[in-house]
Amino acid sequence: MDAHRGSDGPAGRAVVELRPARESDLDLLEALTNDPGTVGEYQWFGWHDPGYVRRRWQDSGLLTTDGGMLVPTLDGRPLGLVSWHRTRTGPHAYCWNIGMVLLPEARGHGLGAEAQRQLVRYLFAHTQFNRVEASTEVHNRAEQRSLEKAGFTREGILRGFDFRDGEWRDHVLYSVVRADLTAD
Known part of the structure; x- marks a missing residue:
């Protein structure tokens, strides 16, 4: 798979490149999924199998038909991870559900x-x-600001959607459909 490079876009927008994970990224990806100090307040869901990411990388390179994980970079430096998985939306339809975890130093810069x-x-x-x-x-x-800047539309509140840090949490749902990209 070829890397996907961000467009130059409006002045001031960083050029971010997405690329497949490399073996040299595995310690970073493990920290971004299993280290409370690295993942941040909203991404810490407790300890899990410390070999999970490495085994998935060995089995599939973290890329399958049902989902995957890529490493966003800026000037070749890894910024974190973006991921996606297939989610059912109807009897015969699916969408992608995405997630992201950035390194602490990459947060707050767009x-x-x-x-x-x-x-x-x-x-x-x-x-x-x-x-x-x-x-x-x-x-x-x-x-929420990041998703809106990325072109997502706020759809509503998902009550009691996720369990983190001892309590059920409400979420805000966002989406992009293909027609949104052609409207740009």
């Missing part, structure tokens, strides 16, 4: 919005699904 924008374009260019969705906790204002 890089996440650009990485999510590039992931949406990548998924629409290489799959036939019509919808990409994402959700975030209602108190995660930074991620």
